[in-house]
Amino acid sequence: MNSYIGTVLDGVKRRSQNEPLFLQAVEEVLESIAPVVEKHKEFQDKGILERIVEPERQIIFRVPWQDDKGKVHVNRGMRVQFNSAIGPYKGGLRFHPSVNLDTIKFLGFEQIFKNSLTGLMMGGGKGGSDFDPKGKSDSEVMRFCQSFMTELCRHIDADTDVPAGDIGVGGREIGYMFGQYKRIRNTFHGVLTGKGLTYGGSLARTEATGYGVVYFCQEMLKNKKTSFDGKTVVISGSGNVAIYATEKAKSLGAKVVALSDSNGYIYDKDGVDLDLVKRLKEVERKRISEYVKEKKSAVYKEGCKDIWTIKCDIALPCATQNELDGEAAKTLVKNGCQFVAEGANMPSTPEAVEVFISSNISYAPGKASNAGGVATSGLEMSQNSQRFSWTFDEVDNKLHQIMINIYNSAKNAAEEYGTPGNLVNGANIAGFKKVATAMMAHGLI
Numbered sequence: 001m002n003s004y005i006g007t008v009l010d011g012v013k014r015r016s017q018n019e020p021l022f023l024q025a026v027e028e029v030l031e032s033i034a035p036v037v038e039k040h041k042e043f044q045d046k047g048i049l050e051r052i053v054e055p056e057r058q059i060i061f062r063v064p065w066q067d068d069k070g071k072v073h074v075n076r077g078m079r080v081q082f083n084s085a086i087g088p089y090k091g092g093l094r095f096h097p098s099v100n101l102d103t104i105k106f107l108g109f110e111q112i113f114k115n116s117l118t119g120l121m122m123g124g125g126k127g128g129s130d131f132d133p134k135g136k137s138d139s140e141v142m143r144f145c146q147s148f149m150t151e152l153c154r155h156i157d158a159d160t161d162v163p164a165g166d167i168g169v170g171g172r173e174i175g176y177m178f179g180q181y182k183r184i185r186n187t188f189h190g191v192l193t194g195k196g197l198t199y200g201g202s203l204a205r206t207e208a209t210g211y212g213v214v215y216f217c218q219e220m221l222k223n224k225k226t227s228f229d230g231k232t233v234v235i236s237g238s239g240n241v242a243i244y245a246t247e248k249a250k251s252l253g254a255k256v257v258a259l260s261d262s263n264g265y266i267y268d269k270d271g272v273d274l275d276l277v278k279r280l281k282e283v284e285r286k287r288i289s290e291y292v293k294e295k296k297s298a299v300y301k302e303g304c305k306d307i308w309t310i311k312c313d314i315a316l317p318c319a320t321q322n323e324l325d326g327e328a329a330k331t332l333v334k335n336g337c338q339f340v341a342e343g344a345n346m347p348s349t350p351e352a353v354e355v356f357i358s359s360n361i362s363y364a365p366g367k368a369s370n371a372g373g374v375a376t377s378g379l380e381m382s383q384n385s386q387r388f389s390w391t392f393d394e395v396d397n398k399l400h401q402i403m404i405n406i407y408n409s410a411k412n413a414a415e416e417y418g419t420p421g422n423l424v425n426g427a428n429i430a431g432f433k434k435v436a437t438a439m440m441a442h443g444l445i
């Protein structure tokens, strides 16, 4: 390993011993940008790596709220403003009991390179809370969101930091947080993305991450002279990303046979009935296990890991980090899977990534293939600044083109730096170069 990178990594390991996810993300990026660092000695002279692994600012705060019975609860809220070299901090908010500073730092770090790849002016940030919206009433979720935003609103602004949704944060939560921001700050501007269509949201934002993953995967398929048509697809998760990846893959002629949630997965040999999934998950907020009560062609299995034992041509992990390990990757490859494109952030463990790369299958890391969500958030910001809305097709066409561009940037960077076909290296290198160049231009800050 390059000695400069080794020294920086040792420093991160020392200071972030209790942050395994953050370390995992940093290690992957630093290892793959070694050839760029070798070529640009000025990055070392100016301490670019030491600076890029340290957030510009971390905000941690108390979020007190009352449940419907009047009982007081306290959750922890946080926002990590990681890097603003190429634009205002941009990245989602995650509400899930597993959220801690490690989760948010890993997501914020990944976001720097992802946002850079989109070609839009967006820095990297992420936030969230260990609050669990599952099983809470609308009023409880509203009170929590209002309390969360009462503190967060001091730190964000349309030109400073623009949060969006992520796990556990969808249109409902964004609406409550936007309302509270507007009330306290007495300004109506695009401080959050993923907003409702009646108050500044963008058409196609809901669909964007899922559609974007499929657009990216389409380029991988084209590169191997094939297409989605007639392919069998397994998708993990059944949230926003999974649902719209399913929709786009089906529209291109693929058969999606499995979806999951954190309790288990369904396998429907006839192909999943998306209208039913949308009703269960988006409207009724039920578990995926309910699907088999209405669909006799399907079976439900408890536990989500075995979803990767289902035979498929294409796998799209769209649930959460480290959901696909080395064993699962080997099984996928053994069963003939040829394409893996990540909808979730870092869903494949380092061992799984190693299996995909050494087996020569086409593999796309999330920071490239799931960038469609944040790219469309960037388009929502542009529309808000113009006080204007584009049509669904206009946004979708821009999204499609951005995903093609990201694929080409990653592919070309991988070739230029001597690892053709390795989209992990390509995405990290292409994303890093732009941010590092901007940091050099700004002087030591």
Ligand code: NDP
Residues within 6 Å of the ligand: 165, 166, 167, 168, 169, 209, 236, 237, 238, 239, 240, 241, 242, 260, 261, 262, 263, 304, 318, 319, 320, 321, 323, 343, 344, 345, 370, 371, 373, 374
């Ligand atoms: P949602 O909350 O809409 O859905 C998440 C899905 O993943 C649910 O089905 C959930 O099941 C499942 N899931 C969550 N945690 C776990 C777990 N520990 N084990 C197994 N399954 C789990 O979130 P999104 O669809 O928005 O996000 C999914 C992934 O995509 C995340 O990694 C997110 O960071 C990433 N992403 C999202 C973007 C977006 O625009 N929404 C943009 C880019 C990336 P359950 O309901 O049981 O919790």
